[in-house]
Amino acid sequence: MKAALYAIGLALPGRRLVVNLSPADLPKEGSHFDLPIALAVLASLGVLPHDFLMRYVAMGELALDGGIMSVAGSLPAAIAANGRGLGLICPKSSGSEAAWAGEEIDILAPANLVQLINHVKGHQVLSPPKPALAEAAANQPDLRDIKGQESAKRALEVAAAGGHHLLMVGPPGAGKSMLAQRLPSILPPLDPREMLDISMIASLAGELGEGKLSRVRPFRNPHHSASMPALVGGGLRAKPGEMALAHHGVLFLDELPEFQSRVLESLRQPLETGETVVARANYHVTYPARFQLVAAMNPCRCGMAGTPGHVCRQGPRCAADYQGRISGPLLDRLDIQIELAAVRASDLTLRRQRK
Ligand SMILES: Nc1ncnc2c1ncn2[C@@H]1O[C@H](COP(=O)(O)OP(=O)(O)O)[C@@H](O)[C@H]1O
Ligand SMILES: [Mg+2]
Missing domain, CATH: 3.40.50.300 (P-loop containing nucleotide triphosphate hydrolases)
Known part of the structure; x- marks a missing residue:
């Protein structure tokens, strides 16, 4: 995460950072926590507004260059987020999958941190992802x-x-x-x-x-x-x-x-x-x-x-x-x-x- 923030031109402050994943009694594993942790840090640095982040569920893996890599499970995450009245921030590649959860859901699917920050600041607005249907395999055995x-x-x-x-x-x-x-x-x-x-x-x-x-x-x-x-x-x-x-x-x-x-x-x-x-x-x-x-x-x-x-x-x-x-x-x-x-x-x- 440090490398990703450094890559987009943001230096972390010299002081110590404490990341608290709560609740503590729930086992937590997986790379999809990268993005939420980075967003929380960005909020604490004042780059992103707190109240903006409170309206979203976020998931995604961070690449060292600030890219947001795909993770599994964006569709159920979108449905669950909607159930709580929240939107979803997910990797670009998972966006069309999450879009199946419904048209009314606010889904942001940036390819990297810069796109997300630009969207929040209103410089470059992200277009909502569209649900995609795979074409039926033409040569299915008959x-x-x-x-x-x-x-x-x-x-x-x-x-x-x-x-x-x-x-x-x-x-x-x-x-x-x-x-x-x-x-x-x-x-x-x-x-x-x-x-x-x-x-x-x-x-x-x-x-x-x-x-x-x-x-x-x-x-x-x-x-x-x-x-x-x-x-x-x-x-x-x-x-x-x-x-x-x-x-x-x-x-x-x-x-x-x-x-x-x-x-x-x-x-x-x-x-x-x-x-x-x-x-x-x-x-x-x-x-x-x-x-x-x-x-x-x-x-x-x-x-x-x-x-x-x-x-x-x-x-x-x-x-x-x-x-x-x-x-x-x-x-x-x-x-x-x-x-x-x-x-x-x-x-x-x-x-x-x-x-
Ligand atoms: N009823 C059938 N009509 C056309 N081809 C057949 C038929 N039964 C077997 N074959 C041919 O034999 C091959 C082997 O069949 P397979 O389904 O693997 O047999 P099994 O699983 O019963 O051992 C098939 O790929 C196909 O080319
Ligand atoms: Mg056989």
């Missing part, structure tokens, strides 16, 4: 790429219509991963309320690209080596995990039995309650997590059990052991369970369907 597998496609449609959890079991190459990736293409677009909900979660995770919101439902596809905090949430700032990021969308777990059993069992509670809880020593964070679970697995370790003409080297135990890794209570929660056969050669030579 269900019509799938040849044959009529019953699996039907099951996918039923799952999409009813929001049912789905388990697909079949040999490698049957098209399980392919089918799951095409589920978002037949789901309805998000309504504005849902869009705001999931954007707040994505904002906290720092995953809103350029602050643009998207109307496409989330499709989260964590690798089977994913840890428990990666799914449930946690880490340095109790960030939301994959389950929360899949809220109002799809959580796809490919190769389900390969996930750690602890991770799989942690799915059970959110599937019931629609929430995940990140527990910390002195506080809990609850994230909404109402996702549609889609899982895919091979029927056995070698992958071919049940295919006509195939005999597993380990006999029937091969399939029993592999499928036994999924607990009964978890299987119970998967409403639709289908078995896929390998795609037929005659189906693969079919032309791509028009609709």
Whole structure:
């Protein structure tokens, strides 16, 4: 902060500065306190008026040259600030994200300290940021790429219509991963309320690209080596995990039995309650997590059990052991369970369907 103030031509007074972050019993972490601390110092130096700052919530990271760098969570911050009748000062790059909180909110999104000071002094007024909508990806995978597998496609449609959890079991190459990736293409677009909900979660995770919101439902596809905090949430700032990021969308777990059993069992509670809880020593964070679970697995370790003409080297135990890794209570929660056969050669030579 000293370097940033020095860079914009302000020298700190020679006396000692005490910065007090209150309340003291609340754990505070993160670089977004840089800007508020700098603003408080500017006010104490008389560069910015006190009563101006009292009307705003501020967040942002300071660069050594006085630039204000983006931080996660500006959308929920804008909503919370508005709830208290305050405006928001946030980095320029987070402005369009914060603007989704509503038109009436006074949002200042300067790129650096100089712009903010000029705005307050009336030299150069900042224009309010505009909410931006991300363009829908043009080449989203489409269900019509799938040849044959009529019953699996039907099951996918039923799952999409009813929001049912789905388990697909079949040999490698049957098209399980392919089918799951095409589920978002037949789901309805998000309504504005849902869009705001999931954007707040994505904002906290720092995953809103350029602050643009998207109307496409989330499709989260964590690798089977994913840890428990990666799914449930946690880490340095109790960030939301994959389950929360899949809220109002799809959580796809490919190769389900390969996930750690602890991770799989942690799915059970959110599937019931629609929430995940990140527990910390002195506080809990609850994230909404109402996702549609889609899982895919091979029927056995070698992958071919049940295919006509195939005999597993380990006999029937091969399939029993592999499928036994999924607990009964978890299987119970998967409403639709289908078995896929390998795609037929005659189906693969079919032309791509028009609709
Ligand atoms: N029904 C299908 N129609 C068209 N291509 C298919 C089909 N099933 C499989 N494929 C092809 O096989 C590849 C592997 O499929 P994949 O979905 O990864 O299988 P799985 O996950 O069941 O092992 C796909 O990328 C696709 O090219
Ligand atoms: Mg696969």
